[in-house]
Amino acid sequence: MSFGIYVHIPYCIQRCTYCDFATYEQSKILPPADYTQLMIREIELKKSFFLRGKDSQPVDTLYFGGGTPSLFAIKDIVQVIEALARAGYPLSPDAELTMELNPGTVNEDKLNDYLKLGFNRFSVGAQTFNATHLKRVHREHSVIDTIESLKLLKRYNLNYNFDLLFGMPHQTVGELDHDLGQALEILPPHISPYYLTVPEGHPLSKNRPLEDDQMIMFDRIEQTLCENGYNRYEISNYARPGYESKHNYLYWSDHNYWGIGLSSHSYLKQTEGAPWGHRFWNPNNIKIYQQEIGDLKALESPTQLASIYFETLKENQSLTDFCHTSLRRAKGLVLSDLEAKFSGPSLTRVHKELDNLKERGLVQPTELGFTLSSKGKLISNWVFEKLTFT
Numbered sequence: 001m002s003f004g005i006y007v008h009i010p011y012c013i014q015r016c017t018y019c020d021f022a023t024y025e026q027s028k029i030l031p032p033a034d035y036t037q038l039m040i041r042e043i044e045l046k047k048s049f050f051l052r053g054k055d056s057q058p059v060d061t062l063y064f065g066g067g068t069p070s071l072f073a074i075k076d077i078v079q080v081i082e083a084l085a086r087a088g089y090p091l092s093p094d095a096e097l098t099m100e101l102n103p104g105t106v107n108e109d110k111l112n113d114y115l116k117l118g119f120n121r122f123s124v125g126a127q128t129f130n131a132t133h134l135k136r137v138h139r140e141h142s143v144i145d146t147i148e149s150l151k152l153l154k155r156y157n158l159n160y161n162f163d164l165l166f167g168m169p170h171q172t173v174g175e176l177d178h179d180l181g182q183a184l185e186i187l188p189p190h191i192s193p194y195y196l197t198v199p200e201g202h203p204l205s206k207n208r209p210l211e212d213d214q215m216i217m218f219d220r221i222e223q224t225l226c227e228n229g230y231n232r233y234e235i236s237n238y239a240r241p242g243y244e245s246k247h248n249y250l251y252w253s254d255h256n257y258w259g260i261g262l263s264s265h266s267y268l269k270q271t272e273g274a275p276w277g278h279r280f281w282n283p284n285n286i287k288i289y290q291q292e293i294g295d296l297k298a299l300e301s302p303t304q305l306a307s308i309y310f311e312t313l314k315e316n317q318s319l320t321d322f323c324h325t326s327l328r329r330a331k332g333l334v335l336s337d338l339e340a341k342f343s344g345p346s347l348t349r350v351h352k353e354l355d356n357l358k359e360r361g362l363v364q365p366t367e368l369g370f371t372l373s374s375k376g377k378l379i380s381n382w383v384f385e386k387l388t389f390t
């Protein structure tokens with residue numbers, strides 16, 4: 001079984017208007033060195049959770065996300081990796097190490113430092129090549145910064161992802177085509193398109209592309225990327241063969257993961273007395289995180305956390321998670337995996353829903369089980385609602 005660690009670095013140069021991730025403008029949060037010490041303390045206090053009596057648990061994927069982790073000094077990143085190793089979490093020899101980079105926050109020297117440390121995958125928040133849209137959503141970088149960052153990664157022949165934001169106010173299908181064209185000139189190994197999501201009444205909720213155009217945009221992305229050698233290996237992730245993100249894949253394939261730092265979420269599969277496992281998480285507010293970690297004593301299990309920071313899963317929740325995450329993948333839901341984990345009435349309920357969805361043309365059978373059909377991908381939230389078990 002694979003094991004992954006996510007480390008959240010909640011620092012940004014400025015806040016993008018649409019972003020609801022737990023991040024702060026860098027001048028409005030504690031110094032990076034202090035935040036690093038808090039994370040190191042968190043690692044020490046919770047290290048038993050995934051060791052469970054073993055001396056060590058090798059880390060197959062380590063992901064520094066944010067925020068803007070590339071704002072941190074290398075020494076802070078090194079300290080986190082060393083603290084993990086000391087706590088019993090060394091990197092596997094072939095571990096995937098990802099660093100998120102905002103355009104304009106990395107130069108050749110910094111990239112070389114990351115490479116020396118063992119980072120072998122990068123993720124660039126490019127968003128769009130349209131300067132007006134970048135400005136409207138309050139991105140702090142220019143189009144030229146983006147192109148330079150992407151070209152640097154390409155010149156080094158690295159494995160990297162490109163985040164593409166679409167569905168922005170006033171954005172046209174032609175402008176999205178232009179973004180796709182620019183991206184394909186660089187041909188990144190991996191592309192994650194994000195449809196802009198903001199709540200009703202948000203300043204960016206007006207003048208969004210109309211529903212027909214939204215559908216065309218989703219179609220255009222799939223068609224253009226698939227014609228150019230990318231596989232849609234998950235609902236919103238495309239990769240050239242061999243460049244699928246191992247870290248993301250682990251989230252969708254029922255493996256353990258540990259999220260460290262502000263707002264991070266974790267999943268621990270079955271333990272004694274908890275056959276369906278636990279989820280646990282950190283607060284979203286930096287002052288509360290600081291206080292919680294400051295007050296915490298060393299723990300053996302997530303159930304010793306305050307009750308607002310963990311939940312012990314029940315069978316119906318585990319079944320729901322299993323169906324949702326596996327159907328996000330192009331590989332889909334694998335029946336032998338379902339049957340290895342669940343039995344009796346749970347299996348009957350899933351089969352009944354899958355049969356209904358198949359009749360409606362929303363899922364389709366494969367050699368291994370079921371995948372979402374093209375129609376199912378378009379209304380995946382509706383499909384997932386049907387596969388939500390109470």
Ligand SMILES: C[S@@+](CC[C@H](N)C(=O)[O-])C[C@H]1O[C@@H](n2cnc3c(N)ncnc32)[C@H](O)[C@@H]1O
Nearest residue numbers: 018019020021066067068125163194195196197
């Ligand atoms: C949280 S960011 C971290 C990476 C980096 N800081 C950046 O902005 O590029 C990861 C991705 O989530 C996307 N994102 C954040 N809020 C979003 C929203 N409300 N709707 C769609 N995508 C969003 C960002 O655009 C970014 O590409």
Ligand code: SF4
Nearest residue numbers: 012015016019066067
């Ligand atoms: S830079 Fe990234 S993490 Fe920071 S506010 Fe913008 S989208 Fe959010």
